[in-house]
Amino acid sequence: MNEEIKDEKKEAKNPKNLHAGHRKRMRQRFRETGLAGFAEHEVLELLLFYSNPQKNTNPDGHRLINRFGSLKGVLDASYEELQEVEGIGEASATLIRLLAQIYKLYSISEQRNKPLKK
Secondary structure, eight states, X not given: OOHHHHHHHHHHHOTTOTTTTHHXXXXXXXXXHTTTXXXXXXXXXXXXXXXXXXXXXXXHHHHHHHHHSSHHHHHHSXXXXXXXXXXXXXXXXXXXXXXXXXXXXXXXXXXXXXXXXX
């Protein structure tokens, strides 16, 4: 089931929830502005939506930044170090490590495709 549909069904069950629609708003904000204006913990919160479909991932984002000091520190952390953080399980650690490795491959590919300067 599509995550936005899950969020909407959850909201319908608990319409007084102050955080109702938060994930939907975060995804919309990203679609409209990219990561401009997002704090580092919010970037991680958004990423962790995809490994934790029904959990509040904001505290996890904060704990990761507190433990590793920055987004770079989180992406540089080992799988084992990530799992030492409360709330970060196998799926989240794998997703973070996957993103870090994709970024490294992207950077290598980008460098290969740059024209040489004269």
